[in-house]
Amino acid sequence: MNTEVNIKGKNMDKSNLESTQEFYDQWVNMYKATMGKLVEMPAVGPSREKSEKMMKGVSTFVNLFAAGMDTSSNLQKVFMEAMQKVQEKIPADMDGDISPEKYKEFYDIWIQTYSDTFKDFAKSGHFTSDLGKLNAHLMDFQKYNREMLEENYLKPMNMPTKTEIDEINKELYTLKKTVKELARQIKELKENK
Amino acid sequence: MNELKLNEEYDKFRHGIEILMKPPEFSVATTPSQIVYTEDKMKLIHYIPAVAKTHAVPILIVYALVNRYYILDLQPDKSVIKKLLEEGFDVYVIDWGYPSGSDRYLTLDDYVNGYIHNSVEHIKEKCGLDKITLLGVCQGGTFSIMYSALHPENVQNLVTLVAPVNFDSNKGILNLWAKGLDVDKIVDYYGIVPGDFLNSAFLLLDPFRLMIDKYVGMFERIECNPEDTTSQIRNEDYIKNFLRMEKWIFDSPDQAGETYRQFMKDCYQKNLLIKNEMMLNGKKINLKNITMPVLNVMAEFDHLVPTDASIPLADAISSTDKDTLVFPTGHIGIFVGSKSQKEVCPKIAAWLKPRSFLNGNGNVKAGSVKKELPKLVTEKTESVKEERSKLAKEKTLEHNIKKRKPKVNKK
Helix, strand or coil: CCCEEEECCEEEECCHHHHHHHHHHHHHHHHHHCHHHHHCCCCCCCCHHHHHHHHHHHHHHHHHHHHHHHHHHHHHHHHHHHHHHHHHHCCHHHCCCCCHHHHHHHHHHHHHHHHHHHHHHHHCHHHHHHHHHHHHHHHHHHHHHHHHHHHHHHCCCCCCCHHHHHHHHHHHHHHHHHHHHHHHHHHHHHHHC | CHHHHHHHHHHHHHHHHHHHHCCCCCCCCCCCEEEEEEECCEEEEEECCCCCCCCCCCEEEECCCCCCHHHHEEECCEEHHHHHHHCCCCEEEEECCCCCHHHCCCCHHHHHHHHHHHHHHHHHHHHCCCCEEEEEECHHHHHHHHHHHHCHHHEEEEEEECCCCCCCCCCCHHHHHHHCCCHHHHHHHHCEECHHHHHHHHHHCCHHHHHHHHHHHHHHCCCCCCCCHHHHHHHHHHHHHHHHHHHHHHCCCCEEHHHHHHHHHHHHHCCCCCCCCCEECCEECCHHHCCCCEEEEEECCCCCCCHHHHCCHHHHCCCCCEEEEEECCCCCHHHHCHHHHHHHHHHHHHHHHHHCCECCCCCECCCCCHHHCCCHHHHHHHHHHHHHHHHHHHHHHHHHHHHHCCCCCCC
């Protein structure tokens, strides 16, 4: 297989990873059309609330997984592009006996090329979009896990939860702010006496 | 030859590890100071003046919430604060501390109209003044701009150092990334946004240099002359300097969630500040309210706050006495680079000195400044050009020397 792909206008050989990416894309599409619909079906019965929450976790995980695959696939393409550039830049006399000087020369070429290629990619819309999506799905997934932990473990064990601590923190913040404002007003009144 | 070179590389690595295994003692923020005011986790630090008679108007330095203020006082020979003290200024710094869970609801208003305002009021009261000089650094510069627009009556001079005001810049990678972030999800999950989360974004800016090459470079700089005691001292000093910077980079306080939310959304995503549309506690921040003398200092090779993020400040404000300085350095180099002590600090001091007079009532003397203004903008253009060509020449020379004379172990 030697078809070509285009990343930011630069051609490179199609990697095996693309086939993997295609596989995962198909898998996600298939999931959404079949299992995904089943998972998102409204639950019924006495435990419907809990069941629905539990099932939501599957979609959250699948979204994170898909975003992770997109990101790693794009990163892999960048690495391959960088690797190809390194190969092009390596002088012909690098073959054979590698001296420390040659090794250093290789290292310098390698770090410079990888750094420049990644920086270019980091500026691209691809990366910004990947980063945004991955981060959003990661936050959803972690939030979901915390909710499940609170719901299924901490609350039944009568343990304080993060949600409850946040409520107290908010109360504390409001109180502190009120105290500060009152102190300021008292100071002003004293000064105006 | 190969074996010799290999031995040299190995010796450098071994020496580096040996120095690290001894745990070299190093300290940061060593300029003598005292805490004069505290509020929640915020501390107002006053530095002991270095001269008997200081300039009348004190300087309050407002640093960013990201990382710590002591980059301005990293070590005695790389200290913006020490330099300002030596130039005869009375210097205060806000240390924001390390926010924890109870600070997650702190807002931008709490920082600007709360902590900064209360610090300014404290200094004014202590010094018996009506106005002080604000020197804002990076995000702290943005906060200082907000404060100066909301409380112009308290600010005699405003100096901004690598401070963004226009966030719609395509030159800054962080600006691009920020636009794609779902800030609400981040804050809703974390509450207090971890410093490590932000640090990972900074590392992603150039992961190969920042996570690999930096450490390779550290070992490369080690000199291998076991019999030469001065080279051992140089090695140890170098490692200490490296560790100081390393400590600062990874000493990243967490961020108060609500402040992070508003800063990211209003500034990075909607760019409201420069449009005079940003609100703090229901009050619009109008940059046209800034009428005091303003010095805007930038770094030409700043990858975090590119110059086009700072330059628009000049046109957005009403001040007639305003200057811009651009130095051929980077975002951190402006504080700790070789130019910082030799050029950046002296030029800031030269700009501030004639603007730091008092009249007989203890107020800032009106109209006492203009006559003594150094022409910094013109000077800047020339100095930058000179510096650039000097730098380019030096680099070429260094490169040629390296090419011609590979280092040989003196064993």
